Amino acid sequence: MDVLELAAELDEKLGDPRDPTQLFSFKQRVAEDEAEHYPSDALGLLTRFDLARHYVPNTLGGELRRFDQLAALLRVVARRDLTVAISHAVSFLGSMTVWLGGDESQKRRLAQAVLSGERVSLALTEQQSGSDLLNMSTIATAEDGGYDLNGQKWLGNGLNRNRYAVIYARTSAPGGPRGYSLFLLDKATNHDGFKPQPKIATLGVRGADISGIELHAFVTPDALIGVEGAGFETTLKALQLSRTLCGALSLGALDTGLATVLRFAQERRVYGKSVAELPQSQKLLAESWVELLIADSLTGVVSRALQAVPMQASVHSAVLKYLVPTLAEQAMQRLAVVYGARYYLRDDHEAGIFQKMLRDNLLISLFDGSTQVNLHSLSHQLRAITVNDASTDMPWWIERTAPLNDFEWDKLSLSSGGQGALFSSLSAGIENLREWLAGSTGNEYSDALIDALNFLSTARETLISDVKQLSPAQLGAGDPLIFELARRYCVLATAAAVLADWQLNRAALENTLGNPAVMALVLQRLTNQLGHSVFLPLQCYQAVFNCLLARRDVDGACGLYALPSMQSQTKND
Amino acid sequence: MQIMELISEVKPDEMMLQRWLIDRVAESIKVKPDDIDTTLPFSYYGLDSVAAIGLSGDLEILLGTKLSPTLTWDYPTIELLAAYLAKE
Numbered sequence: 258m259d260v261l262e263l264a265a266e267l268d269e270k271l272g273d274p275r276d277p278t279q280l281f282s283f284k285q286r287v288a289e290d291e292a293e294h295y296p297s298d299a300l301g302l303l304t305r306f307d308l309a310r311h312y313v314p315n316t317l318g319g320e321l322r323r324f325d326q327l328a329a330l331l332r333v334v335a336r337r338d339l340t341v342a343i344s345h346a347v348s349f350l351g352s353m354t355v356w357l358g359g360d361e362s363q364k365r366r367l368a369q370a371v372l373s374g375e376r377v378s379l380a381l382t383e384q385q386s387g388s389d390l391l392n393m394s395t396i397a398t399a400e401d402g403g404y405d406l407n408g409q410k411w412l413g414n415g416l417n418r419n420r421y422a423v424i425y426a427r428t429s430a431p432g433g434p435r436g437y438s439l440f441l442l443d444k445a446t447n448h449d450g451f452k453p454q455p456k457i458a459t460l461g462v463r464g465a466d467i468s469g470i471e472l473h474a475f476v477t478p479d480a481l482i483g484v485e486g487a488g489f490e491t492t493l494k495a496l497q498l499s500r501t502l503c504g505a506l507s508l509g510a511l512d513t514g515l516a517t518v519l520r521f522a523q524e525r526r527v528y529g530k531s532v533a534e535l536p537q538s539q540k541l542l543a544e545s546w547v548e549l550l551i552a553d554s555l556t557g558v559v560s561r562a563l564q565a566v567p568m569q570a571s572v573h574s575a576v577l578k579y580l581v582p583t584l585a586e587q588a589m590q591r592l593a594v595v596y597g598a599r600y601y602l603r604d605d606h607e608a609g610i611f612q613k614m615l616r617d618n619l620l621i622s623l624f625d626g627s628t629q630v631n632l633h634s635l636s637h638q639l640r641a642i643t644v645n646d647a648s649t650d651m652p653w654w655i656e657r658t659a660p661l662n663d664f665e666w667d668k669l670s671l672s673s674g675g676q677g678a679l680f681s682s683l684s685a686g687i688e689n690l691r692e693w694l695a696g697s698t699g700n701e702y703s704d705a706l707i708d709a710l711n712f713l714s715t716a717r718e719t720l721i722s723d724v725k726q727l728s729p730a731q732l733g734a735g736d737p738l739i740f741e742l743a744r745r746y747c748v749l750a751t752a753a754a755v756l757a758d759w760q761l762n763r764a765a766l767e768n769t770l771g772n773p774a775v776m777a778l779v780l781q782r783l784t785n786q787l788g789h790s791v792f793l794p795l796q797c798y799q800a801v802f803n804c805l806l807a808r809r810d811v812d813g814a815c816g817l818y819a820l821p822s823m824q825s826q827t828k829n830d
Numbered sequence: 831m832q833i834m835e836l837i838s839e840v841k842p843d844e845m846m847l848q849r850w851l852i853d854r855v856a857e858s859i860k861v862k863p864d865d866i867d868t869t870l871p872f873s874y875y876g877l878d879s880v881a882a883i884g885l886s887g888d889l890e891i892l893l894g895t896k897l898s899p900t901l902t903w904d905y906p907t908i909e910l911l912a913a914y915l916a917k918e
Contacts, residue, residue: 435903671883
């Protein structure tokens with residue numbers, strides 16, 4: 258079954274979001290959020306629908322072969338409720354460390370547990386050290402016949418509710434990158450070894466189990482995941498994968514945010530017109546939609562990249578983890594402007610789902626490595642990945658019908674060895690569109706497109722030159738300039754992804770990237786992120802808005818590819 | 831540590847590598863190369879483990895060869911790293 262069919266099947270099982278008797282309806286999701294109620298029933302339903310099978314590699318009895326597949330499924334859940342999405346998918350975050358670093362018997366045992374519905378947490382962060390992985394205090398002391406785990410983990414997802422927890426602990430007194438290890442704790446067989454810490458109240462995902470665990474557990478040697486000292490490296494690799502999946506979470510929130518506000522705009526009448534007929538609203542809706550398309554393009558491309566160029570994941574996952582949540586937050590904020598007063602009401606239009614999605618989505622730029630953490634880690638590779646060796650080829654794997662092999666777990670690397678296929682393809686991407694424009698006549702958005710392409714070309718050269726001039730002192734001191742250069746890299750790599758998507762897939766993207774007005778607004782949004790202002794006439798925004806409506810009316814959903822509509826939303830009221 | 835004391839003991843390319851690393855570390859914390867102790871770990875000089883991955887990337891460019899990203903974790907001082915690279 259292909260990716261979109263799988264997603265459609267799951268979405269159908271979740272029922273009509275506007276039917277309040279459905280567990281996955283907006284009404285019930287918001288009610289659970291208001292009550293800060295852990296969504297046990299919803300999680301149970303997802304497990305009965307076999308979602309957990311997609312957290313386990315096919316080689317271990319599950320169905321995980323490719324990340325674009327898992328991303329599509331998580332997006333379907335996220336469109337209903339991010340609390341449920343993160344509370345269920347946390348098992349993937351936890352069990353990944355075993356798929357990456359465990360021995361065969363550990364993998365088989367945990368696979369069985371996850372397939373049977375048990376959930377797995379990752380107990381990583383601590384209150385004093387935050388997310389500084391090399392400064393953790395939880396200790397694992399080697400004893401006769403095992404290890405003594407001692408310490409306290411804080412702000413972990415599912416630490417109270419999940420049966421299993423992967424504990425990140427120091428195994429060598431001086432610490433350092435080889436001084437930490439991962440241990441799989443099974444609370445069912447270690448009743449006295451831990452004490453749950455209270456649920457922490459959060460701005461969004463209010464019903465999620467964000468809590469802590471106090472450890473004083475003795476574990477046998479088979480609890481050690483991999484070898485002593487592998488903890489830091491395994492964790493960094495696991496984060497490359499979870500950060501990529503975060504794109505699906507933000508996209509889900511934005512899908513629903515946009516659908517909700519669009520529906521409102523078409524129904525609500527002010528000054529004798531529907532909100533959706535007002536030029537300013539059309540502009541704002543068009544801009545938010547285009548940001549969704551950009552995020553969608555990048556997420557799709559990076560999810561596919563994991564199979565094709567896994568050794569570049571350290572770069573691409575950081576680009577995605579910075580860009581997608583950032584764009585999603587901006588788009589949601591702009592949609593709130595169109596929504597007006599209703600954005601501020603918790604129980605009015607569509608059961609108040611928009612404000613929940615807005616608050617929940619704020620988590621994505623923060624957890625699993627914040628935007629700042631990702632820019633910082635990217636900055637260390639900036640010199641290597643901006644050497645001026647532009648490729649003339651588009652990455653073949655961006656073509657959506659190109660077959661991809663199954664993901665290879667042993668191919669991840671902490672550095673991409675100077676490779677970054679997206680950024681490398683930027684020159685070619687710019688040239689392709691320029692050539693097409695030169696050959697196409699009567700295109701009213703040519704000027705705007707050429708303006709943006711010229712700017713991207715210059716911005717690329719400027720970045721390469723600015724990075725070359727960086728001194729080791731600036732890198733060492735965490736100079737704000739390095740964050741800015743890393744940010745620019747992210748925007749340019751994203752532009753490359755979108756241009757490649759256009760080049761290789763536009764025949765299937767008629768109402769989105771294949772439409773010149775949409776592409777003009779896409780490039781305007783991207784160059785805007787780099788401080789450039791491309792002028793677009795009113796008719797461009799209106800044309801894009803009409804594409805948005807056409808997209809929604811044809812497929813019921815507004816993304817790049819035909820993700821299923823959420824049931825009754827296809828009906829035009 | 832004075833560079834002249836090393837000449838009798840190390841191979842020229844190992845010395846060159848040490849020199850490069852000393853200059854690099856000195857530059858990154860804005861001190862004089864003479865103040866760098868090649869037996870102290872990179873972390874002592876503020877090069878954390880993730881930053882050190884970047885160092886291996888720069889070494890790849892310098893030496894024109896692929897290196898493990900975690901090289902600086904297993905050879906965490908200038909002395910150890912230069913000796914390892916010179917042997918390979």
